[in-house]
Amino acid sequence: MKILFMGRKSIAASALRWLAAQKDVQIIGVLTDHHLPVSPTAEAARSLDLPLFTLDEIQSRLVSDGWTFDLGLSLLYWRRIPPALISVPERGIINFHPAPLPDYKGTGGYNIAVLEGLSQWAVSAHYVDEHIDTGQIIQVDRFEIDPQTETARSLEATCRQRLYDLFLSVTAKALHTPALLPSYKNEGGRYISRAEMEAMKAIRPGDDIERKIRAFWFPPYDGAYLEMGEQRYTLVNRRILNELADPEASSLFTKELK
Helix, strand or coil: CEEEEEECHHHHHHHHHHHHCCCCCEEEEEECCCCCCCCHHHHHHHHCCCCEECHHHHHHHHHHCCCCCCEEEEECCCCCCCHHHHCCCCCCEEEEECCCCCCEEECCHHHHHHHCCCCEEEEEEEECCCCCCCCCEEEEEEEECCCCCCCHHHHHHHHHHHHHHHHHHHHHHHHCCCCCCCCECCCCCEEECHHHHHHHCECCCCCCHHHHHHHCCCCCCCCCEEEECCEEEECCCHHHHHHHCCCCCCCCCHHHCC
């Protein structure tokens, strides 16, 4: 089976290595963030001697060279996949989304989970269509989270393992099923754009500042912030400071700070 792989971060690198080890699989190309100085998925592709492409390059190959593939797999790939590419594989393109579908589409899901004090979250597998996160749902893996302590960063860490497990499970089925996997409609829910999420980070009158700090703690991105003049200053709380502290050192005065 010819597969086009799309993804980034260390989770996608691990998924790519697993996929390359499967029998009767040919990975025709990898789309990732290899334009960045640090790219775990690009490093994995190079170590496996797999070709790296940009989205524009792969579309050109499909048109000019008549390339084709049977299945597409997308794991944290950040770009919208164009209809011309979606229509190529007979078995579709499966995306692994770090939020529950159909409830939360787009970006910023981790932030909203914490900001709204949710006690449950999920990761989802769905087919890609021409819109963002609206294709037929294949599987949703739900799990409990702690609304009192969760940060966007800690939730991302939990979802990373959940997404990897979901990738293995769903992809294994897709590799051994000669058709599209069973799926159901992906209707309703909320779409959150990058601009909308960024606007939420500003501290406004009446905000639950403690919760907002946790909701947007995701280095190296700006967190919940205050503006002074033309500068933005990200806020942290005591819990985050404790997490960042040297585990082999302790403060004489921490207990006195309230």
